Amino acid sequence: MNAGLEPILTASAALLAVGAFAIVARRSALLMLIGTQFMFMAACLAFVAFARFGLGAVNATSGAAVAIFAGATAVAELAVGLAMAALIYREHRSMAVDADRG
């Protein structure tokens, strides 16, 4: 029994699918933002796994560096998204993304 690239990539794919499901299926802005975080995390995991197990990376730290950048970008996106969600809630008393359809 060993752990290589495949199990981590499979988990990354599953995480990406869960994130996509959250974005498509849920109407709550908060859960949709959580879904985007999952998708960011899935990409970070794939980067780190590829860097850890080689794949022609210049050095093993490249994937981790990209993961840090992507993670910080995800947090920035979350901050702006949550501010927009708070504004929508203030206006419509609902977190549903289609609340302002009228």
Place this chain on the structure above:
Amino acid sequence: MPLIGALPQPITSAPLVILIYAVLVLMVASALASVWFRSTLYALGAFAATMVLVALLYLTIAPFLLFAVQLLVFTTVSAALLVGLLRQTAGLDSTQEPFSREWIIGAAVAAALLALLVVVEATTSWPVRASANAGAGFGATLTNTYVVGLAVLVVILASAALGSGLLLAATTLPAPRPRVPRR
């Protein structure tokens, strides 16, 4: 299609392998739970658990700095932002019923995406080369090789902080433009 690479050298230490598999399974399960829960508070807890599990996975396969940043910065900041929003809003329970039309469409999209990724992963012969010094000089790499990336990241974070602050300071949503009737 085989890619350029070397001999496969996966992790073979039994306790580490078991830990990695357990973390992977728990990570996907908690992510699913956070989407499934009707209570936003529970969903938030499951989301935080997923973030912590990702950090734990980083501990086994990535430099220690990434583990620390994921656990102390990303997890904490994300959870704090979400809890902050929850405190401003009252509706903790979702009004959306499970297995509604949106759920079915979402499940179809997610299944198609997952199938595509699994096919790509299964049909590609990934070259694997384990690197022993994964943590060596990570900080130096960040500040030397990726200094431009770090600078861009600072600009992005500052813009996000400014933008979200301005949005929160606004009292109402901007009024939509009036519709012009077609002739």
